[in-house]
Amino acid sequence: MTILSNLISGISLGSIYAIIALGYTMVYGIAKMLNFAHGDVIMVGGYLCFCTTAYLGWSPLPAVLLAIVGCTVLGIVVERLAYKPLRSAPSLAVLITAIGVSYFLQNAALLLWGSDPKVFPTFFNFSGKSGVALFGGQLNITYVAMITVAACLVIMLVLTMFTGHTKMGKAMRAVSEDKGAAQLMGIDVNFTISMTFAIGSGLAAIAGVLLCSTYPTLMPTTGSMPGIKAFTAAVFGGIGSIPGALLGGLLLGVIEIFARAYVSTQLSDAIVFTVLILVLLVKPSGLLGRLVREKV
Amino acid sequence: MATKLKRMASSTRSSFITYGMVIVAYAVMEALLSGGLLTSSLKGMLVPICAYVVMAVSLNLTVGIMGELSLGHAGFMSVGAFTAVIAAAALGSTVAGPVRLAASMAVGGVAAGLVSLIVVVPVLRLQGDYLAIVTLAFGEIIKNIINCVYVGLDGAGIHFGMKDAAALGLEADGKMLLQGPMGAVGIPKLSTLTAGFILMMLTLAVVLNFVHSRSGRAVMALRDNRIAAESVGISPTRYKMMAFVTSAVLAGLAGGLYAMNFSSILAKKFDFNTSILILVFVVLGGMGNIRGSIIAAAALTVLPELLRQFADYRMLVYAIVLILVMLFTNNPACKALFARFKFGSSARKEAV
Numbered sequence: 001m002t003i004l005s006n007l008i009s010g011i012s013l014g015s016i017y018a019i020i021a022l023g024y025t026m027v028y029g030i031a032k033m034l035n036f037a038h039g040d041v042i043m044v045g046g047y048l049c050f051c052t053t054a055y056l057g058w059s060p061l062p063a064v065l066l067a068i069v070g071c072t073v074l075g076i077v078v079e080r081l082a083y084k085p086l087r088s089a090p091s092l093a094v095l096i097t098a099i100g101v102s103y104f105l106q107n108a109a110l111l112l113w114g115s116d117p118k119v120f121p122t123f124f125n126f127s128g129k130s131g132v133a134l135f136g137g138q139l140n141i142t143y144v145a146m147i148t149v150a151a152c153l154v155i156m157l158v159l160t161m162f163t164g165h166t167k168m169g170k171a172m173r174a175v176s177e178d179k180g181a182a183q184l185m186g187i188d189v190n191f192t193i194s195m196t197f198a199i200g201s202g203l204a205a206i207a208g209v210l211l212c213s214t215y216p217t218l219m220p221t222t223g224s225m226p227g228i229k230a231f232t233a234a235v236f237g238g239i240g241s242i243p244g245a246l247l248g249g250l251l252l253g254v255i256e257i258f259a260r261a262y263v264s265t266q267l268s269d270a271i272v273f274t275v276l277i278l279v280l281l282v283k284p285s286g287l288l289g290r291l292v293r294e295k296v
Numbered sequence: 297m298a299t300k301l302k303r304m305a306s307s308t309r310s311s312f313i314t315y316g317m318v319i320v321a322y323a324v325m326e327a328l329l330s331g332g333l334l335t336s337s338l339k340g341m342l343v344p345i346c347a348y349v350v351m352a353v354s355l356n357l358t359v360g361i362m363g364e365l366s367l368g369h370a371g372f373m374s375v376g377a378f379t380a381v382i383a384a385a386a387l388g389s390t391v392a393g394p395v396r397l398a399a400s401m402a403v404g405g406v407a408a409g410l411v412s413l414i415v416v417v418p419v420l421r422l423q424g425d426y427l428a429i430v431t432l433a434f435g436e437i438i439k440n441i442i443n444c445v446y447v448g449l450d451g452a453g454i455h456f457g458m459k460d461a462a463a464l465g466l467e468a469d470g471k472m473l474l475q476g477p478m479g480a481v482g483i484p485k486l487s488t489l490t491a492g493f494i495l496m497m498l499t500l501a502v503v504l505n506f507v508h509s510r511s512g513r514a515v516m517a518l519r520d521n522r523i524a525a526e527s528v529g530i531s532p533t534r535y536k537m538m539a540f541v542t543s544a545v546l547a548g549l550a551g552g553l554y555a556m557n558f559s560s561i562l563a564k565k566f567d568f569n570t571s572i573l574i575l576v577f578v579v580l581g582g583m584g585n586i587r588g589s590i591i592a593a594a595a596l597t598v599l600p601e602l603l604r605q606f607a608d609y610r611m612l613v614y615a616i617v618l619i620l621v622m623l624f625t626n627n628p629a630c631k632a633l634f635a636r637f638k639f640g641s642s643a644r645k646e647a648v
Contacts, residue, residue: 034425036572082619089626092365096579097622099572104615111608228432228568235429266477270440273433277418280430284422 001138006261007254012145012214014253015152019207020230021245022159023200029176029240030196033091036098037078039227040105041201045071045208046120046218047113053121060123068205075201079194109220120216148210155203156246163242172196236276238289247287311504314587318500322493337601345597346492347554350499352577352593353586354546357503360584361512362539363519364419365428367571368435369547372408374566376548377555378442380404381480384556385449385473397486401552408548412541419540420533435571442563447474479562487557495553499546503586506542515539580621
């Protein structure tokens with residue numbers, strides 16, 4: 001039973017990683033940049049949701065919606081101010097700018113909300129219980145875990161349909177394939193990239209709320225470690241691939257929880273990263289990534 | 297003398313300017329120190345600045361010269377720092393200070409070099425962002441492992457353990473050197489500005505000579521076009537390994553220097569953020585530009601101190617400065633402006 005219960009919390013954590021990894025993967029696929037500030041957008045989403053519920057007394061649903069809208073706007077603004085002027089710059093320059101944005105968001109949050117951890121309210125309590133007990137109470141599945149997994153699957157389905165069947169989604173795929181050719185076909189490349197950032201940041205807000213509901217402490221640095229792990233998950237699954245992000249996220253979450261439960265709490269991160277290195281050694285482009293052959 | 301300077305190869309002249317810059321900076325700092333003109337916070341930053349300069353120069357070897365993004369450079373620094381601390385304790389206070397420092401730093405450098413031999417395997421197989429993530433993962437693994445290691449010293453020698461302090465079974469006179477998550481404690485404060493200066497000069501000598509050597513040119517050829525370089529018989533394995541291991545050894549030495557400037561040190565100090573900080577030095581200073589790395593490392597380490605008047609807003613201002621510098625140096629409009637200046641200087645050079 002403990003195995004099953006660990007598996008469930010692993011899948012739930014993995015789903016959060018997968019949602020964050022989606023943001024990384026989409027932005028990477030289209031703009032070829034590692035958006036290091038992504039993890040901090042998660043934190044901003046968490047704080048927005050926390051403030052509206054704890055200080056203004058909003059009910060959960062509008063609070064979550066506001067967090068999504070807020071993060072989407074934040075994503076667009078950051079993209080417009082910091083990344084757009086560097087569209088033709090070398091990728092490492094953009095990387096450093098992203099790191100600058102990440103520092104900025106963390107320190108702005110530190111000034112606004114202070115360094116003391118905030119306790120995130122529990123949203124997912126139905127009829128006074130936080131979960132469903134199965135097998136006579138031996139297995140307890142929390143509502144948070146269920147909602148996280150469901151949200152992850154829904155997001156994944158919607159995104160797959162979006163990129164496959166809508167005009168905007170097709171434009172995104174075209175831009176990620178070849179920017180110049182896409183522009184010649186009449187696609188507004190800048191607008192498409194901005195939209196990708198908007199979607200990624202909106203997803204980060206959802207991930208932020210789910211993350212803080214599962215582990216209810218909120219600090220200015222809350223987003224950075226999950227951000228790094230989700231980035232790892234995106235690479236694990238093959239960066240640029242949407243199903244890869246799901247697979248990578250889930251595997252990473254399950255490995256982490258199992259390592260924490262059965263090997264060592266302190267070494268769990270080390271184990272996760274060792275598995276990652278081994279996988280990349282065997283399959284250098286990630287689990288579902290396309291191997292791009294180098295041409296002479 | 298002047299004609300001699302003119303006849304020198306431009307790379308040699310550039311190297312001499314770099315050495316000269318470090319020597320002058322050292323002389324000025326020593327003068328200020330003996331004059332008592334430095335604030336105590338600045339005084340405490342001198343050795344860390346030296347360590348960061350060495351870190352930046354060695355990372356530039358990987359990122360700028362070899363062209364591979366490394367996000368785990370602090371991992372090597374960490375290995376070097378903690379092995380040096382253990383080595384210094386093992387040597388004991390019977391050995392004279394400078395010798396003890398040099399020997400323990402050397403042990404740290406060797407340890408970092410050995411660890412880099414493991415990391416070099418994925419480095420040779422992977423490229424681009426996949427390699428970046430592996431180096432990131434490596435840095436985190438090192439941090440996690442050091443967080444679990446307990447090391448103690450007593451009459452019988454050094455004891456290692458992964459469980460807790462009591463499991464080491466130290467004798468009564470034994471003392472703990474490394475206490476898992478509590479980090480290393482009771483470190484002898486051996487590092488001095490002079491030691492930092494010597495290490496910087498050594499690093500510069502190694503890196504600049506490497507870059508201008510046959511091997512260095514081979515590494516740069518591999519960076520610019522791997523296939524073309526391989527086709528003229530340059531072995532990627534050999535040269536990449538050479539550059540990567542050199543870079544790691546230097547980082548290990550810097551780690552030893554850094555650790556012995558403090559009485560206690562945590563593994564958390566050498567995390568992902570530190571790796572990123574060093575990468576920021578390298579990119580801001582200009583990739584492949586050794587002198588740029590030195591200036592950027594020194595300036596950005598002092599910058600938070602200079603921004604003290606902004607008090608709470610200091611890190612926020614630091615972030616904004618970082619973003620603005622990147623925007624201004626990379627924006628096409630500003631770049632054109634810089635290019636005009638550059639053109640002017642190169643024209644002058646040709647006239648000579």
